[in-house]
Amino acid sequence: MFKAIKKFSSLRLKYIFKGDKLFDSLRLRLTLSNIIIMTILLMLFVISTYFLMEHQIFNQSEQLVQNIATAIESSSAQQLEQFDKADYFYIKIKESGEITQAFSTNPHFGPKELSEFAEGILRKKSSKGDFDWHDLSFTFLKVPQKQQQGLLIVSVGLNRELMVLKFLLAALFITGLICLGLAFYSSLYLANRALIPIRKSWQRQKDFVADASHELRTPLAVIQTNLELVMGNPKETVEEQEEWLTNIKIEVSHMTRLVEDLLFLARVDSEQQLLERSNFSLDRAINQVVKPFIPMANNKGIELKIEVEPEVDFYGDEKRISQLILILVDNAIKHTPINGEVRLKMWVVGNDVDILVSDTGEGIEEQHLDKIFERFYRIDKARAKSIEGTGLGLSIANWIVKKHKGTIKVSSIPGKETAFTIRLPKEN
Structure with missing residues (x-):
């Protein structure tokens, strides 16, 4: 039996360490998932922005060469003046290939450069498009001349626009890197925040397993010891071994209640424990619960x-409300000495019902008041061994009150009294 308990403890430690590694892995996976998604979104944003701007630049350039060509064909110097700040040039060519007129706003383009440029464009089959020449980019347009036979070639330089586009790409790239860095820390922060309820649940589960194993160890040890005593005296009658058998019965009863409470709380944690609400007489339910305690208190x-x-x-769950009263009254009687007093009071206040359960027992010190609703919490573990109970009653009582949308408060004067005050809405 002890070997089994020892093995269970070692498995529990492995379970805890494995859980810590699991959270680290889960946090890393959540962070990486967010970063990957952010990277994809940023890449899509940068690429779409870049190509959108590029498309806009080329469209504007094509519109510009079209407007310049129209102004040239109209032979209006006034119309051409509005394009003086643009980096453009035009060439008029006869059908024989002879250049009849050439003009450029760029002083670096002389007759030789314009002639080479015209030859390159003439080799292109399309009437408009983009053309790279000596590491420079241009948009061009070829249209028939209206006043004479031949072609008019108009071209606009794209270098300034492409430089702006490259700067935009670099700015987007740097901004993207900064955003990814911020996204990493934000994702790490959000992953930690997202894991908080999971960690709490995991910690509650670990504490649940640890406390359950601790609570089960004592009755199992007592049962084993008494069984060994019984088996060590096989010739004795049942009556002669009544003491050991009674001890076994008591511990089995204790384990039964403990397992029932553990199963109840397990269903609570998994949200499988639901309330069965109905209208019932609260005073009748309370009297039925308290009636069996009268002879116990008298004894x-x-x-x-x-x-x-x-x-x-x-309106509520009659079974759970009865369980609530049972837990509080039973707890009060257990912690009240001889010649003490336990008081149960219920009265209506507006649309609410107040229930008071008080006793003149040993009381609870202030530092324990906010912890007594925790599972397996014992104020004095040495003294708790002499008091029958599982350490889960007040935790269950707290859950019942909260599920009925009520409140439960405890006040105490050490050595004098303890009082539990409950307020429940009549219709919840």
Whole structure:
């Protein structure tokens, strides 16, 4: 039995370490996934922006050469003046290939350069398009001359526009890198934030397994010890071994309640534990729950005072509300000494119902008040061993109250009293 428990503990440690590695891996995967998505989106943005601007530049250039060609054909010097700031030139060529007129706003283009450029464009079959010459880019247009036979070639330089386009591409690339860097840290931050509820759930599960194994270890050890005593005296009668068998029965009963509470909380964590709401008489339900505690309290010399307002209709889960009252009253009686007093009171306040369960027991120190609803939390573990219970009751009670959209508060004066105050809406 002890070997099995030891093996279970070692497996639990492996489970914890594996869980830590799993979170690191999951955080890395989430971060990388976000970065990959951001990279793809940024690339699409940069590429689409670049090609959109390039298309716009070439469209404007084509429109510009068309306007210049129109102004040249009209032989209007006034119309051509508006294009003086543009980097353009035009060439008029006869059908024989002789250049009759050439003009350029670029001083670096002389007759020789213009002649070479014209030969290059004439070799192209298309009437308009782009042309690269000596590491320079141009947009050109070839149209028949209206006033005489031949062609008119108009070309606009694209170098300034392409430089702007390259600068835009570099700026987009640098901005993209910065955005990716920010996206990395943002994704890491968001991944950590996204993992917080998962970590809490994982931690709760680890604590659940650890606490359950700890709580089960003691009754299992007691059962094993008593069974060894029984088996060590095979000739004795059942009556003679009643003490050991009674101990086994008590521990089995304790384990049964513990397993039931653990299963209840497991269903709560997986959201499988749902409320079955209906209208019922709250005062009748409370009286039914408290009735079996009266002789128990009398046997301990405890006065159990019950003040329940009659004819109170309530909408909720009758079974869980009864379980809530049972947990609080049972807890109060267990922690109240002889000649003490336990009080249960229920009354209506507007659309709410208030329930008070108080006792004159040992009380709870202030530093424990905000922790007593945690699972397996024990104020005094040494003293808790002498008090029957699983350490899960108040956690279950807290869940029942919250599911009914109510509140539960605890106040205590150490050595004098403890009071649990519950407020529940009559219709929730």
